[in-house]
Amino acid sequence: MSTIIVQRAVAVRQAAPVRIPLPASGAPAGDSFALVDVTSGERFAAQRDGERAVIAVLGPLSGERRFRLDALPSGSGGVTVQQTAPHHLEVRVGGQLLTAYEFDPANARPFFYPVIGPTGQPITRSYPMKPDVPGESKDHPHHRSMWSAYGEVNGTDNWSEGKHPGRQVPQGEPEVVSGPVFGRLTARNQWVAPDGKPQLDDQRSLTVYNVGPERRLFDYEITFMAAYGDLHFGDTKEGGLLSFRVASSMDADREGRIENSAGGIGEKECWGRPAEWCDYSGPVAGETVGIGVMDHPGNFRSPVHWHVRDYGLMTTNCFGDSTFAGEEGGHRGDHTLKAGHALTFRYRVLLHRGHAAESGIADAFAAYTHPPTVRAE
Numbered sequence: 001m002s003t004i005i006v007q008r009a010v011a012v013r014q015a016a017p018v019r020i021p022l023p024a025s026g027a028p029a030g031d032s033f034a035l036v037d038v039t040s041g042e043r044f045a046a047q048r049d050g051e052r053a054v055i056a057v058l059g060p061l062s063g064e065r066r067f068r069l070d071a072l073p074s075g076s077g078g079v080t081v082q083q084t085a086p087h088h089l090e091v092r093v094g095g096q097l098l099t100a101y102e103f104d105p106a107n108a109r110p111f112f113y114p115v116i117g118p119t120g121q122p123i124t125r126s127y128p129m130k131p132d133v134p135g136e137s138k139d140h141p142h143h144r145s146m147w148s149a150y151g152e153v154n155g156t157d158n159w160s161e162g163k164h165p166g167r168q169v170p171q172g173e174p175e176v177v178s179g180p181v182f183g184r185l186t187a188r189n190q191w192v193a194p195d196g197k198p199q200l201d202d203q204r205s206l207t208v209y210n211v212g213p214e215r216r217l218f219d220y221e222i223t224f225m226a227a228y229g230d231l232h233f234g235d236t237k238e239g240g241l242l243s244f245r246v247a248s249s250m251d252a253d254r255e256g257r258i259e260n261s262a263g264g265i266g267e268k269e270c271w272g273r274p275a276e277w278c279d280y281s282g283p284v285a286g287e288t289v290g291i292g293v294m295d296h297p298g299n300f301r302s303p304v305h306w307h308v309r310d311y312g313l314m315t316t317n318c319f320g321d322s323t324f325a326g327e328e329g330g331h332r333g334d335h336t337l338k339a340g341h342a343l344t345f346r347y348r349v350l351l352h353r354g355h356a357a358e359s360g361i362a363d364a365f366a367a368y369t370h371p372p373t374v375r376a377e
Contacts, residue, residue, distance in 0.1 A: 003038065007064040008372035014360050015059035016367035017182070017209045017217075022052050023376045027069055032180050034070040045072055045210070047181035055181050057211055061372065072180065078210045079183030081176040089174060089185055091208055096120065098208060098216055099146070101174065101185055102129075108161045109168035110189060112206070113145035115244075117289040117351045118215050124291075125245045125312065136248045143245035143313060148204060148222055150241070150319070152234030156193045159238045164194040168202070183208050201225040216351035217364070223344040224337065231337040237272070237307050237323040240315020242347045244291055246280050253310040256282025257290075259356040260306065261365070267310040272324025274303040277365050279356035280314045288354050292361040296346035297369050300335075316347065 002023035020035070027033070031048040035056045046056040046069070058065075080092045087104035090097060096116070103110040117123040124145040126133045142149070142161040149168070151159035158166030174187040186205040192198050202225065208218040220242055224231065250256040258266050260275035270278060276297070281290025293314065295304040301318040308314040317324075321333030337343050348368045352359035 002068075002376040004035070004067045004069065005064060005375050005377060006058065006061070006067065006372050007374075008061050008370075010366050010370045011060075011062035012367040013060045013363050014215075014367065015057050015211050016061070016364065017055050018058050018061075018372060018374070019049065020046065020054050020056060020374050021376070022048075022054060023069075028071050030071075032072040034072045035067045036070050038066045038068055043070075045078070045180040047078075047179040049182075055209075057181055057209055059367075078178070078180035079208050080178040081183040081185050081208075082178070083173070083176070087170075089176065091183055091185070091206070093183075093208060093210060093216065094213065096213075098218075099206075101187065101206070103170040103174070103187060105170055108142070108165050109144075109147060109149055109158070110170060110187065111144035111147040115146050115291075115351070116216075117284065117291075118213065118353055119284065119287050119289055121285045121287075121289070123247050123250065123284055123289050123351065125248055137251070137311065139311065140245070140313070143243070145245060147243050148202070148241055149239060149243065150233060151236045151238030153191060154193070154199050154232050155234070156191075156199060157238070158191055166194065166199070167192050171201075181210055198228050200231050201227045214353065215359075218349050220347045220349060221344060223342050225342045226337045226339050229339045231339075233319045233335045233337070235320055235322050235333040237317065237320045239317050239319070240307055240313075241317070241345050242293060242349075243313070243315040244280070244293070246282070246291060246312045246314065247284050248312060249284055250280060250282030250289075251310065251312040252280070252282070254282070256280065256312075257355055258308055258310070258314075261303075261362070267308060270306055270308050272305055272307070272320070274305050276303045276369075277361055278306045278308055278314060279359065279361055280308065280312075281352075281355045281359075290352050290355060290359055292350040292352060292356065292359055292364070294348040294350070294361070294365045294368050296348070299345050300343060316345075318345075
């Protein structure tokens with residue numbers, strides 16, 4: 001059987017997902033495996049991702065380690081993605097709810113609600129899904145926990161929920177994967193103008209990793225497809241390709257804290273600024289928790305600008321350049337995607353305890369952007 005060699009030049013102190021090509025021969029049958037350290041005997045779960053690769057959560061990891069593939073005993077837990085009601089998918093890690101994907105076509109657009117942090121408490125706002133939670137703010141009813149939207153798509157507002165908003169119409173049932181290492185849902189949506197005319201198709205996926213109970217880690221990917229002609233994204237701050245509205249107790253104009261990879265603190269130093277990651281933390285039920293969002297360096301116009309506010313909003317927005325810089329800057333962020341082309345954005349999200357400094361987000365970003373070298377011999 002082949003030996004799998006994993007070599008990381010950048011030391012990572014937290015467990016992180018690693019994609020490992022399967023050897024041409026000698027891999028055990030099935031979708032779940034054990035990755036066994038040939039020196040220490042330490043075992044890690046590994047799960048097939050496509051025909052020729054597996055994903056394992058490895059760490060801490062530095063230097064070189066050698067592994068072999070073995071069978072994985074059944075009943076090892078992991079991540080489950082399951083439809084439990086019409087237009088409602090639940091994602092659980094180790095049996096505990098992480099989030100639910102709500103894709104009822106009666107809503108203006110799909111969203112994820114709730115989002116549960118590592119303390120077992122929701123860390124996104126419940127309004128407007130639950131309008132009477134004590135202490136919550138009641139502004140911006142289109143801020144639905146975790147979602148994707150944009151305010152100027154071929155002239156249509158697909159961000160707000162006014163009288164005649166653009167809509168995102170789900171296309172069929174999402175595809176789901178469950179397993180010991182990761183769970184995934186993949187959904188497709190059609191964005192339409194108020195008159196029902198289609199403007200674009202999207203495919204979005206959420207991949208949740210089993211990294212243990214002290215934190216939650218997932219990847220979010222969204223692809224925009226110009227399936228109905230040229231697709232124009234206008235220059236506006238009103239949008240977020242990945243958006244969060246944090247729990248109201250976390251708001252930075254209460255007891256919360258906004259930080260970014262450039263050392264910015266608070267809205268004044270983070271709003272509209274480009275950064276590799278942005279983190280929003282604060283108290284929930286007596287404990288400090290946070291949401292850290294990492295921009296993949298391969299994304300269009302990375303590092304992204306952040307539409308992040310003291311009142312609890314945090315989004316990624318790579319098209320609002322002149323809005324963020326001020327019109328006097330003269331640089332427009334508009335972008336036209338030509339008919340038949342596609343544009344993909346990738347983000348990693350860390351739900352953590354403490355503020356950014358305690359979360360290890362810089363370490364998580366290094367693991368995300370500097371994957372190890374993997375080979376078989």
